[in-house]
Amino acid sequence: MKLTERRKKMLAFIAEFVEENNYPPSIRDIGSACDISSTSVVKYNLTKLEQDRLIKRDKEVSRGLSLDWAGLQEAGLADDLAGAPASHQGGDGSAFSFFQVPVLGYIAAGEPIQVETTDHFTADEWLELNETLYRNPDQLYALRVQGDSMIDASVLDGDIVILRHQERAENGEMVAAWIDTQNETTLKHFFLEGDQVRLRPANPSYPEMFLPAADVSVKGKVVSVIRQLE
Amino acid sequence: MKLTERRKKMLAFIAEFVEENNYPPSIRDIGSACDISSTSVVKYNLTKLEQDRLIKRDKEVSRGLSLDWAGLQEAGLADDLAGAPASHQGGDGSAFSFFQVPVLGYIAAGEPIQVETTDHFTADEWLELNETLYRNPDQLYALRVQGDSMIDASVLDGDIVILRHQERAENGEMVAAWIDTQNETTLKHFFLEGDQVRLRPANPSYPEMFLPAADVSVKGKVVSVIRQLE
DNA sequence: ATTATACAAGAACATCTGTGCGGTGTCAAG
């Protein structure tokens, strides 16, 4: 899309003005900022910009204009206009790099967790995450922590744990483990030592556990813990 | 902070209107939406709201008002107003779903953290987060936790804490607090009791602290804790 | 009772601000 230098300047100014003041500029604001002496010229160009779907405008309303980000996106102009502290993304605008992770339920000591990849459909809630932080999102699922049962892993009531579905774990990894003899699932660092499993809490003020390997089954590896407080 | 029902309604309407139109309402818009027949009454209440630092206003400018999120945050009203009613419109796309949060450095007992909004430029690292989980990203910053000094807050070495920059806190909120007498910053639940401040760890197996209010300065409110394990 | 303060209303006023219309200059097509 061809675009006059003047219109570019106008767009840039509008973006800057809104960023600065939290309300849109008036026609005369734009005029003086872009060296346009006549209000009608500003209006003329604003109309053009609106026709090109680069801005939106409410007629007869003071400062009733806003940038049309969808259109700007298509025109490839969004990046130039997005303010410094503002958001940013791919550039072409179509490739948003986030994905959704199913929140499958709750994890609490004393209750088993059943996790199948197919359970994705039964998820009552989804968490939106960012690709920069996580890999292979297909295998991820999330659980809400209920009660203080995981406090030895420095995981509090209400926290969300994100796990990667797998049944084996490397030594030292933090896993969600089902302990047969105690009938509970817990988050611990996993160490296989001979035919014994050592489970070490993340919080060193709690003791380690030693169990027969047969009594421990890994339900997934803990990838992340997220705590929302507000 | 006490707030008239009418003023609450006004704030709610302003938030809704801006969300909807991308520009602020006029005095008469507010009036008719809040059943106020006189423009002067609207102005009167707007002035009060401005005095309470809940909105900002540019005099003599049409629709020259905006919500003061910093003040609203401190008043504990931000949550009610943020993205409340108006549906998240995909077409308009006024906001991308991403934003970046600066990682300003480390937090560790014994070291002060200096946080200025201008420090955004000096950030060596940025965290990409998703808007569905956080509000008002402008005021957010992140710190990496160093050492086990925060373990009583169930925050481990290497965790990332996300804070909202503010110097006052409501009782019960988790804050980053600088403790003068001990020369350290710590994460605790904050309670102001008379001229004493009570700091309660998130982890109940650690004791509470009682300090003179003068010795405690809030550096920000903890919004989130993120732990990456792989 | 009296005063002070917060809140509300209505109307008149002063700007702010968008719109409309006549006019100018350029440039390419007919």
Next chain:
DNA sequence: CTTGACACCGCACAGATGTTCTTGTATAAT
């Protein structure tokens, strides 16, 4: 050359919008 589309300018007007002034009500303090 003429025409017409395009970009631009000034200006006057009208509607939109913030401000001010006067008045009234209620409540609490003196």
